[in-house]
Amino acid sequence: MDVPAIEIQIKTLPSSPGVYQYYDKNGKILYVGKAKNLKKRVSSYFNKKHDSHRIGVMVKKIKEIRHIVVNSEADALLLENNLIKKYQPRFNVMLKDDKTYPWICIKNERFPRVFSTRRLIKDGSEYYGPFTSVKTVNTLLELIRELYQIRTCNYDLSEEKIRNGKYKVCLEYHLGNCKGPCEALQPEVEYHNNIEQIRQIVKGNFKDSLHKFRDQMQAHAEKMEFEDAQRLKDKIDILEKYQAKSTVVNPKINNVDVFSVMSDEGYGYVNFLQLSHGAIIRSHTIEMKKKLAESDRELLELAITEIRQRFNSKSPEIFVPFKVDVGENIKVTVPKLGDKKSIVDLSLRNAKYYRQERFKQMKIVDPDRHVNRLMGQMKKDLRLSEEPRHIECFDNSNIQGSNPVAACVVFKDGKPSKKDYRKFNIKTVEGPNDFASMEEVVFRRYRRLLNEEEPLPQLIIIDGGKGQLSSAVKALEILNLRGKIAIIGIAKRLEELFYPGDSIPLYLDKRSETLKVIQQLRNEAHRFGITFHRNKRSNAALGTELQEIPGIGEKTAVELLKHFRSVKRIQEAEKKDLTEVVGNAKATLIHNHYHS
Template identity: 30%
Template sequence: MAALPALPGVYRFFDAAGQLLYVGKARDLKRRVSSYFQKTHDGTRIGHMVAKIARLETTVVRSEAEALLLENNLIKTQQPRYNILFRDDKSYPYLRISGSTWVAGAAAAQPPDPGHYPRVSYYRGPAQRPHRYFGPYPNGWAVKETIQWLQKVFRLRTCEDTVFAHRTRPCLLHQIKRCSAPCVGAISPAEYAADVRAACDFLEGRSQQVLDALQARMQALADQWAFEQAAQVRDQIAALSTMLQQQAMQAYDDQDVDIIAVQLQDGRACVNLAMVRGGRHLGDRPSFPAHVEDGAALADVEEGAEPAQRVLEAFIAQHYSEVAPPPVLVLGAPVDEALLQALGERWATRVRGVWQPREQRRVWLELAQRNAELQLARLLAEEGSQQARTRALAQALGLDATTPEALAALRIECFDVSHTAGEATMASCVVYEQHQLQPRQYRRYTVEGVTPGDDYAAMRQVLQRRYARLAAALAERGGDDGGDNQARLPDVVLIDGGVGQVGVAREVFEALGLDPGRLVGVEKGEGRKVGLEELVFADGRPKVALGAQSSALLLVAQIRDEAHRFAITGMRARRAKARTGASRLEDIPGVGPKRRARLLARFGGVRGVAAASVEELASVEGISRELAEAIHQALR
């Protein structure tokens, strides 16, 4: 400890096996790390973790902001056992207005140039120039609803550039007054640019300014006796007024605010994030972190704080390390001011936290807290039901898993094989553990070298590929079934099939030296009706019919259906790939997913790409002359 510097940085604790236990940041590494070992923590969560520490690593950084970024990158990528960990969900969606042509005086082109008519679209992913982004939104539904309003009021196009470039007459959206049909020159670039600017002003919260500008524009057109154009602007005003009336309860002085509420109960937590953008409440999004009690206890070694505060700080640090925060955060619990300062340094802006808000902000926070309570209650109810199902299945299979810890550790792997008349055979393996499915541990297996349609041979191949290496590792350890999940033999192996499939699985397990008592088949009942399934055991036990209302059967059906879904989606993707010949494009150096998608969309498939000339290929966005020649040669 004496060698540790009194500088900001990140520290990491490891156990004897090299597994990462905990990641933390500190303004003073020496003081912070020493605090774990200066006091006696016997019988506490802290003491349990400290007793496992065998190695320490530290990284010195220049500022607390850098320490914050490094800490959260390590938490997300390494997933330490004792950190409060929020699920790394999909990126938040944005509304994107494409292109950089905002000059009202742009000349009309014949045929119309898509670059002169920006497109509004739903977007996920990193920002790209020169496009303009609005958001983030809490969910895709909020983005799509906003796009629908923009179509009604401003009639901006939503079609792809390739569709735009090949239109010869207006589409249905123009007929129902949801698009101004720039693809056929029905609106000039100057008029369309005015609509785009108005839409941007609206998205930024300047609704009244947009309304005033439209009214002035309508009056000017009427004074020029351009009554048809004035009527169109009048319809825009009516649509905008209707929308503003419907959103009257959501018109606030604050432009961009995030409201973050936290609720804890029975060792679980829910953080509810509500978003206000452009003065409009866009909705909320709940998050449920893992390791709540352990992480909160370890974070309080040096200074005491409420668990709600630690959970909230963990969410803010992890969420805003990748998403830029708004100027104001309305919080359900106080947080360390240094955290907000570090976020401000990270994004070169000022972030202000408001705790115990007043007036409208207080209403927002109360709504967010209420939603957090409801979401947490729903989660606890679902978890209770799922735990009951796990317990019922363990009892039905005669497993020795009576304690809550043993039930949580119960690991089930389920296999299914899918194909279309023997074509594109694909097998799946899904994993159930900790009372829930574990999508990150799913695996798909491409089955080759077997007779098409031979499900027995396909199952034999998949089980050998799945467990051969594991069996060898177990033999080296002398039968010690320990280690991480990827090197652990499951307690139950479910096979979607009857006596024949289970017999094949038994042969594989016996050849590998594994216990066939773990194998259980799910056999269709009479008439293949749902609820009449029977469990078939490889060790000779008689079949078990659980009953249509059995909690154990509900869990078996849930796992089996997920394995079937995962297998059939992989099979369909492989079959489509084989039938379209997309792999021919994939094999060409320089043709990645985006370029391949553009080529297929432009020419209608691989055959169209193969029939295109070099000049036609080079006209596609992102395709150089040299790459066009390589594609032309490879496909011919």
């Protein structure tokens, strides 16, 4: 059966919530998406010109559209999440399904055991988690074992077997770690009371256990049973110590999931904090690889569904930095101030730290990965034919028209190469003429590189607008380099990027790494040029003071400054020291001028 044309497929789509799937000519899945209104959402891909190049590429490849209608948007979210994980389509955000997190299991038994596991068996047992850290699980189990004497054996402690005396107490009983339910030495009711308190501790609620231990301690103290009272006090101390390690937010904030997101050009980072009884009981961050320049909102909506499913969260409310659509059964709160806002800020901080750590790890494991990624991104953003491994940036400095100079800074692999920086005194231009000055320094720089057969940059950046850029392009034309080196200008006010012969500027995302590198180049060129200009003005001023002495010209003043380094030292110098530099006659003039 022939697949109908895309137009017909779109027209026959329902206006219901559901999930759509795009396939290429080979029947390979390209993309999975969710929608409130399938017809409206799918049509939008084909009705407009897309800013993202990757979306444009994907749309050209689509040869078949399939869809699944569901009852609600919440169902669509879950189905989209599951299909992405199952098929890992080429153009979808990359989601990894981690199934190896540890859980704490309370076994479905007459005298339940409590232990950690990575396997979930549907036998009526209770599973708490999953936990992102094995260390957290082990700490919790150690805490439980210090507080409660529960069995660790795997015997079938049925009433009949215990009554028939099938089991004998083991070493754990003699060590005081178990109360011997295998020989009916501990009542079932007492054991189950302990299990109920363990449930609360695993959920992060220490209040009931602390209250019960305090009542028992008081009762023992009143009966003069001080050893038993001390034992309970030790347990209270252990619980309070553990509770203090949890980040306590506000006891009134209970059973809430907190999410935040931050992203760069290639990845999104979503942090999840789980709150129970005012304390953070879980923190986890996931990294999501972008495929179609997804917005922070799209990333967050997808991640919320994924994380809540992964950690089996049933919290009825979530805190987020902005409004998201995650179904009708979850209350979405966007805090503006107070403790709730603080916890969202904390979550965002965790996402930022995670991103920084990932970059550090990448640099250690693969030092070139970050540079290669950045160069690839700059090539794409600036529409270059090759990666800009070698970039040079020019800036003019002529405050009030005096001492005109220019600076050229060099970046290699996105980092400053200070040994290659160059400064220029403007030689052929009279007065403050930025355009002519730019043409002169660009010409001089690349004539020299050509004469010395040095490598040319892949990108030249001119600090200035269209006028400065045109002047630099003229210099390249004279040297027959036009078209061989990419060149752009950056205007300061709105960070506009200009290309030769194009009156419409390019605007990059303010968070873009490409823009950050260009800004760093521009700022470094400005700093380097201003420093050179300041030093030149300073030396000129000093030289002028010496030239005011009758009989002392510019050449003599320069020689004196080179030798003595400052006018003050020249003033204080002995006549014989001055004579060694400029001869007796001029030394006498200078000495008399300062000491008469």
